[in-house]
Amino acid sequence: MAKYPGVSMMVTRRLPRYYRCLEDLIQKGVERISSREFAQIIGFTASQIRQDLNCFGGFGQQGYGYNVSVLYQEIGRILSVDREYPAILVGAGNLGLALVNHMGFQQKGFKLTGIFDKNPSIIGKIVGGWPVCDVEEMGAFCKAHKPVAAALCVPDSAALEVAERLVRNGVRGFWNFTHHDLSLLYKQEDVAVENVYLGDSLMTLTFLVTELIEE
């Protein structure tokens, strides 16, 4: 049973932003903040913030506001970034390497346990402390190490086959950088999918830039 069954994807997507913003406040030495001040920094309204946080129990105190480090810990706990879900990365091209080297999986609830690729010139290289393994060994690896999630940085043409193979081997979540909307393939209660469409983001910028510069 889901722990927060009533929480919408809109609220879910705002949680990491709260978390990131609170981390910045801690680094700046801010100990407490009103929802009005928090709103100005984060760019939501104060009422939005109160409403979002009320989905999980509130955490604010009338006349005091929020204790920054307590709220940070609470949201981290809700997001489950304190976990160490075993995860793998499939596709060790430039994007995969960027994720392994800079994403900080461990601060976000995952522990990278394996990296896979099918390119013989990449297999065997050490990336982020891990040797890149042949994607053909992935099934056996999954049986032995039971990764819960996978970051998919494979070419679009390989996405569906790799995803299917991983689901058959027990993977329950995808961080999907391919073109294919994997969420259409699985029931929400079976597999969690976070699609990252970088191309959509770039086209959004195209629209916004045009709105700015065109008369």
Add this chain to the structure above:
Amino acid sequence: MAKYPGVSMMVTRRLPRYYRCLEDLIQKGVERISSREFAQIIGFTASQIRQDLNCFGGFGQQGYGYNVSVLYQEIGRILSVDREYPAILVGAGNLGLALVNHMGFQQKGFKLTGIFDKNPSIIGKIVGGWPVCDVEEMGAFCKAHKPVAAALCVPDSAALEVAERLVRNGVRGFWNFTHHDLSLLYKQEDVAVENVYLGDSLMTLTFLVTELIEE
């Protein structure tokens, strides 16, 4: 003056998804589609689709639905992906390289005209057909080639300084992969910012996976 002043960011962000989905339909040979069928494929409701597209003039015909290739062209035109805005990339690490090699800037309204980095071991390398230039040459380059937008793949610590320098040199849009919310620094009518927080996306997956697997 903006061409579509009343259009919300929510609608704007759905446009690339329509565009991508229509491209898939064209490749599958689909010539026409009802808003009900379109809704099933894209995962929005039919009324949402009609409402979104009505912001730009509709394009559907009662009893016929949508002509797939006409709608594809219209949305491409609204997004302005047919433009060739000169753009640069700053930061040619793994993430930068992944964007240059796989993002297809040209199909999304931008023409990459320069790549910059400060790392001497990268400067001079050829990436996607372009030599990586010293970031110190960026100002002179901007004066000569007037890039409209920049993809920022620099370390967080360099983000603000690089962004400021680019804005002083006429850049009006950022595709921002750093930790800093650049949209807080500039007025919306001066600089368009598309922040990509990959870490937020990963934490969203953490939450969703936990909701799936925890009792």
